[in-house]
Amino acid sequence: MSTDTDSPPGRADRWSTTLLRHDLPASIVVFLVALPLSLGIAVASGAPIAAGLIAAVVGGVVVGLLGGSPLQVSGPAAGLTVVVAETINQFGWKTACFITVAAGILQILFGLSRIARAALAIAPVVVHAMLAGIGITIALQQLHVLLGGASHSSAWENLVELPGELLELHSDDFFIGAVVIVIMLTWKYVPGRLRALPGPLVAIVIGTGLSLIVPGNVERIVLSGSLFDAIGLPRIPSGGWGAVALAALTIALIASVESLLSAVAVDKMHTGPRTNFDKELVAQGAANVTSGLLGGLPVTGVIVRSATNVQAGARTKASALLHGIWILVFSVALVAVVQQIPKSALAGLLIVVGVQLVKLAHIRLARRTGDLLVYVVTVVAVVFLNLLEGVLIGLVLAFALLLWRVVRVTVSADPIVGTDRWMVSIEGTCTFLALPKLSAQLAKVPAGSTVLVEMSVDFIDHAAYEAIHDWAAQHENTGGRVEFVELGSAPMADALTGPPVRGRSRGLLDEALRPWREGEGNPITTGVRAFHRRNAHVVRPHLDELRDGQNPHSLFLTCADSRIVPNLITNTGPGDLFTVRNVGNLVLSNGRDTSMEAALSFALMELKVDHVVVCGHSSCGAMKAVLDGVTAGPGLGNWLVNAAPALDRWQRGHSVGHAAAAAGFGASDQLAMVNVAIQLETLRTHPVVRDAMLRRGVAVSGLFFDIGSARVMQVTANGLSEITDPDLSALAISSVH
Incomplete structure (x- = not known):
């Protein structure tokens, strides 16, 4: 006690x-x-x-x-x-x-x-x-x-x-x-x-x-x-x-x-x-x-x-x-x-x-x-x-300096070295106060030249918009060409829709998807216009290097689901992935899918890729249909028959299915992971793939993308593991040969 x-x-x-x-x-x-x-x-x-x-x-x-x-x-x-x-x-x-x-x-x-x-x-x-x-x-x-x-x-x-x-x-x-x-x-x-x-x-x-x-x-x-x-x-x-x-x-x-x-x-x-x-x-x-x-x-x-x-x-x-x-x-x-x-x-x-x-x-x-x-x-x-007077004078001067810093804009017009093109850069807060500086710099651009106008502004009022727009129209009327690239958070088009407002910074994906979420009319053409305005000039130098051919490091086979963006989840860019998509990310054996046969042969024999990756995903409609025995038309039904081996192996207790269940995944996601493991088995027995594995050490890997948590996991023949090392990309993973 x-x-x-x-x-x-x-x-x-x-x-x-x-x-x-x-x-x-x-x-x-x-x-x-x-x-x-x-x-x-x-x-x-x-x-x-x-x-x-x-x-x-x-x-x-x-x-x-x-x-x-x-x-x-x-x-x-x-x-x-x-x-x-x-x-x-x-x-x-x-x-x-x-x-x-x-x-x-x-x-x-x-x-x-x-x-x-x-x-x-x-x-x-x-x-x-x-x-x-x-x-x-x-x-x-x-x-x-x-x-x-x-x-x-x-x-x-x-x-x-x-x-x-x-x-x-x-x-x-x-x-x-x-x-x-x-x-x-x-x-x-x-x-x-x-x-x-x-x-x-x-x-x-x-x-x-x-x-x-x-x-x-x-x-x-x-x-x-x-x-x-x-x-x-x-x-x-x-x-x-x-x-x-x-x-x-x-x-x-x-x-x-x-x-x-x-x-x-x-x-x-x-x-x-x-x-x-x-x-x-x-x-x-x-x-x-x-x-x-x-x-x-x-x-x-x-x-x-x-x-x-x-x-x-x-x-x-x-x-x-x-x-x-x-x-x-x-x-x-x-x-x-x-x-x-x-x-x-x-x-x-x-x-x-x-x-x-x-x-x-x-x-x-x-x-x-x-x-x-x-x-x-x-x-x-x-x-x-x-x-008191000293502090008030200091506060007024500090506020005046802040105002000057907030409303100022940097404008420059210079020839692009090695070309006959000009670059006009406008950065900051573009208001009527910038018109003298703006007109002075735009006047330096020679008539008839091709001009890239890079807009990195967080605010643009109607006066500044009109000045830029009128100059561009006049320049094109004299035989020149003007291309706008908008990198800032305040699009020029917004100056026509209402009172000017300071732009809101957006995340990369939000910015990339904005034309499809908010665009009016044809979302594809709206997106193309946004690509031309904001991203084309960034990727243009890299794409110019690829104009004579491609050299991807991986063949990426994934589902046709619109939520899967291969370059996004693997942090890769143009020219890195040779991508093949179909409903359910299926690989048919015995050469029954001529499209897949052509892709495998071209990727492994001509492009000499080092990786072949199969990527499934959560909430897959194809896997749900296979699990429920539901077909939506003869075309889809005939195609999903090819997923029957995966369903059979899952029902008989595949080790990947057990690992997925232990991790808390539902039945359709378990089947999706088993399906990846079965496609890996099919690929390793394919003559072209097997030859590339033996001759060049090509890696065959499986991935599973959990949409809700944005996690990418590795699927092997025996189970799954989460890729957590921040220094490893989604493709740089150990594989079972």
Whole structure:
């Protein structure tokens, strides 16, 4: 009898084990990273220092409890620094808190309306450029603080005033900040276990320690009272509601996009549960409402803290929740420690964070994808205008570039080397916008020449169709000849039947069979026209090589059933198979079928084929008729008599029939497989075939095509097997000689 101690740990035990072994240690690491960053972002935003700590606590606790991302960590983020600074400068701190609350309400509405994923539709190059612009702006601001001065309200002023600030350098502040920068940049090269400590924390601790022993008057952080003393309700604005609404919408959109992109990135770092984006957005909104009501900065998902959380081994949301609690404890119990931190140390930290937002990988990606112009323009606009205008300009430019790429068309007209023919190639989206380029290229074709017009378009409007059609008519009127080949998904004929629509790509077989499925009038002539338009020029070079004779490798004997397409199921082309078809794929003995005799003699003695293949198939009407003893007229009845040996052998328990039954095939399909085996026996006793087998090693093989599953199986004298090796064609099979 088992005891409680023998039973596996319960859910509560597993949760406590995960908490103690993974989430608790990870939360401490994240807390050590988040603390200096939260202080620095508050300084860079021009907000009270305690506002950064309040936002860090709220981001950890509220989003940790309600969030939809298991490992994302939230708090004040560098991505919102610029817009928050502008908001505080325009409205004041208390009204900025009200705007944060309004932004949070908007985020909650976004999440409840289930449009969270729509934020991911923003062009990545614009997001990358936005972050780079924010990074450059932060670095320009904090350079002045590093040098012992104060940052200005605009990037242009910060840039213009920088030379003057260099002339009035405060060496003590600069030294502390420079030490922090050096530690931040070189910490990844520190050997051993020491590197496990968070670089930002080490840099701030060392910078603070140096500030206490280095002579000089270093400017430090000022906290008025404890964290609880800093809590205060926001102020409702007395006017300017349009500007307030715009600011709230800006913060809501940027915070949402940054949080969702961060969640996507975090999902790629681990193999656990994926993010519920709508739930995460509601949680971010709730955190911003709470942070704004308490007097904190806006909250968003932060990729730096989140990546640290994953790398530290966190498993659940408990890590983010605990990191918020540690910040709360530190902020209440160790206020005096916070007040010892020099502003220049935080400036050095923020300069490195800002510079790291400009990623060379993003620039290389923009260059490789042709989006470098969008990237550069967005960065410049974010830095020298403002965040919202910069992003809007970037989005408009990205959309214009996308539109240009979508609607453009490539047109070329060149002589075909070695001939007197010309090739006109039209590729892309063919609209009225392409008419200048189209007419210029068509004008290069000399009168009276033979022209092949290759259309690879996915969209063609009536204007483009008329231009091409009128040119072709004029060219033929002057003695020339025009042949159209349509490879794209938008046929020219569709331009006459209704409004233009973008073509739908089709599979190869669907495209080949479309004229027979959808064609009007004579399906054969419709198919021939489609062949001339789409496929003739592709096979023409190969067929030209076969004009003086054929050299097939196989004689393929199969049923006359219309569902069997030998070249399709054997992946062969023109000139590969010498095909003979009759009802039931029957081979008559003693020379009773002169057509079959002629085919065997010609294939083996003149064409020297290496394979003779008999292929039956499922749902064969001939086999069903033989099995049921039904004849449909004297001609068919007289012919199906020749399948009697197969019926007799199946009834007496042929091994192939047993194998087919074991594989789950019905009676008529079992008979069809036995019939293949019997035809193989007949062929091997045929004088011409037997002689070719002995003299040249000709292989005689049997196949069975299961129509419903599109599987081709090998039939031997004793059974059947499925051909599964993808490197073997249907004809390259072992045979029984």
